[in-house]
Amino acid sequence: MPTNRVPKGVRGGGQFAASAHMEPDLSITNADFPSVGDADVDQLRALAESNDPLVRAEVTSSIRVPDDVLERLAEPDQPPAVRLAAVNTGYAGTADRAAEDPHPLVRAAALTGWDLSDAHRERLAHDPKVQRVMGLISH
Template sequence: MPTNRVPKGVRSGGQFAASAHTEPLVSIDTDFPSVGDADVEQLRALAESNDPLVRAEVTSSIRVPDDVLERLAEADQPASVRLAAVNTGYAGIADRAATDPDPLVRAAALSGWDLSDHHRERLSHDPKVQRVMGLISR
């Protein structure tokens, strides 16, 4: 059955016409500000979130304490969180990521400014890292 259409030039009516509605009954309220506005204690709490995306976002804060960043770079964190940690450029993180089980994280470590010569040489010959580098450089 065809849909009735409003003739050209008619300002109201039709399937997409504006209609009155009430305000939503649901609102989202949180005790935490955005990561950019969070203080150190709030960042510590956010770093313990069950959501890996939140933990990864914590790494982007300029206020993230070193111990929190080191915790987020540990092997028991999801690869997305470890990858976000290595991309911060904090001193020491690239060497830690150079031995990560995930080749994508190891590949990110290869671009670290503070990666030791030993790890740089090893990663430049790591076939899985080189495969990742080949995929991202296409």
């Protein structure tokens, strides 16, 4: 026989009713690293070396990210999510760099770039893997 979560006749009571509690005495912020939006160039360089690919991808969103850091985050040894974030910045040169990427999703993102050369645009327009990705995201 199933147990009722709230016994009959008890309004808002029972095992799963809200109860008062204290807030935890825990902070997950790191005073050495502000948010990416507030980070200076040296802090961005340090964050770009993070073991966490999501942190590296977030670095690309800073308006202060140096070109050499953005180029490093677009290199093929970076995870595809980091390279995709780099091409989606829209900074000059990112689309042409991503047009040569090994991952078709990154190349597809390059195809939408304003700075993609005509030669790369023509090649990507006929790249079957890129066209498959474009077909998947356009439906």
